[in-house]
Amino acid sequence: MPRMRAVQVKNANGPFELVEREIPTPAAGQVLIKVQACGICHSDAFTKMGAFPGITFPRVPGHEVVGVIDKVGERVPNWKPGQRVGVGWHGGHCGHCPSCRHGDFITCANGQIPGITYDGGYADYMIAPFEALAAIPDDLQAAEAAPLLCAGITTYNALRNGGIRAGDTVAVLGIGGLGHLGVQFAAKMGCRTVAIARGADKGPLARKLGAHHYFDSTTQDVATELNKLGGARVILSTVTNSQAVSAVLGGLAVDGKMIVVGASPDPIEVSPFLLIGGRRAIQGWPSGTSTDSEETLAFSALANIRPMIETMPLERAAEAYERMMSGAARFRMVITTGQ
Numbered sequence: 001m002p003r004m005r006a007v008q009v010k011n012a013n014g015p016f017e018l019v020e021r022e023i024p025t026p027a028a029g030q031v032l033i034k035v036q037a038c039g040i041c042h043s044d045a046f047t048k049m050g051a052f053p054g055i056t057f058p059r060v061p062g063h064e065v066v067g068v069i070d071k072v073g074e075r076v077p078n079w080k081p082g083q084r085v086g087v088g089w090h091g092g093h094c095g096h097c098p099s100c101r102h103g104d105f106i107t108c109a110n111g112q113i114p115g116i117t118y119d120g121g122y123a124d125y126m127i128a129p130f131e132a133l134a135a136i137p138d139d140l141q142a143a144e145a146a147p148l149l150c151a152g153i154t155t156y157n158a159l160r161n162g163g164i165r166a167g168d169t170v171a172v173l174g175i176g177g178l179g180h181l182g183v184q185f186a187a188k189m190g191c192r193t194v195a196i197a198r199g200a201d202k203g204p205l206a207r208k209l210g211a212h213h214y215f216d217s218t219t220q221d222v223a224t225e226l227n228k229l230g231g232a233r234v235i236l237s238t239v240t241n242s243q244a245v246s247a248v249l250g251g252l253a254v255d256g257k258m259i260v261v262g263a264s265p266d267p268i269e270v271s272p273f274l275l276i277g278g279r280r281a282i283q284g285w286p287s288g289t290s291t292d293s294e295e296t297l298a299f300s301a302l303a304n305i306r307p308m309i310e311t312m313p314l315e316r317a318a319e320a321y322e323r324m325m326s327g328a329a330r331f332r333m334v335i336t337t338g339q
């Protein structure tokens, strides 16, 4: 049997292991993807730490996968070998839970996640159900498309479903892996885009990404500064510090909305008066489905939006993961297979 390389986590909190495995065969409804690139996401920690309900080991992480369809199982409509495809956080849905019956697949009660429910993209090959596939535009290289399948879709989809119109003021809190894409999306959607981060040194980068304003939260009262601009219609929070989120809520305009896509278990504090008086809201947003991925990729190609990445070969996945998690990599690490 032909063999492949995979990087697996053997047990919860165990090390990454580079192993050889047989190349799997796609069952009905599945395709075999020859992986070219896989982004490293902070959510890969769920796999590494075994911190996701129902996860079993060994498990190959990775849910920002880009490659080429190698084989197609039975009962797979439309997709053919040779097509470039991506798989993100939405790795399949059940079709029969209440959310699925409403056509809302991303909130499926039995949703599948590559790298958690089944083996993901830290490997030369992976299997995915066809409903998880997104087509990749020719203009996008594999390594730069990969982060768009989680960091990209999450910010793009949150913004485009956030009730914004061209000309509205949109603030992006944090300029890391998610935020540096959020700033580009908001600017290219035609919004007055405000980037907010800690320290003056990130200002030039924020402007290069398309921000019209930059606020340094260590020296400026961000809520006051946002109100000078009339308040933000949407604040997209990509940071994990809940105190930082609480601190900018006062910068929301009437009918403004805080959309939370960065996470920590700490509570966000908000005054009910702020919410009631100006009909303001706080909402979370969970990435999107494979069609949302496809539209994220298409918009990125159209508007020339790219993630800032650093690549490492598959066999150095453990090092790439450490670099991402320690914050040494400013934006996104992507592992490549050389295929």
Ligand SMILES: [Zn+2]
Pocket: 041, 042, 043, 044, 063, 089, 150, 151
């Ligand atoms: Zn992710």
Ligand SMILES: [Zn+2]
Pocket: 093, 094, 095, 096, 097, 098, 099, 100, 101, 107, 108, 109, 110, 111
């Ligand atoms: Zn379902």
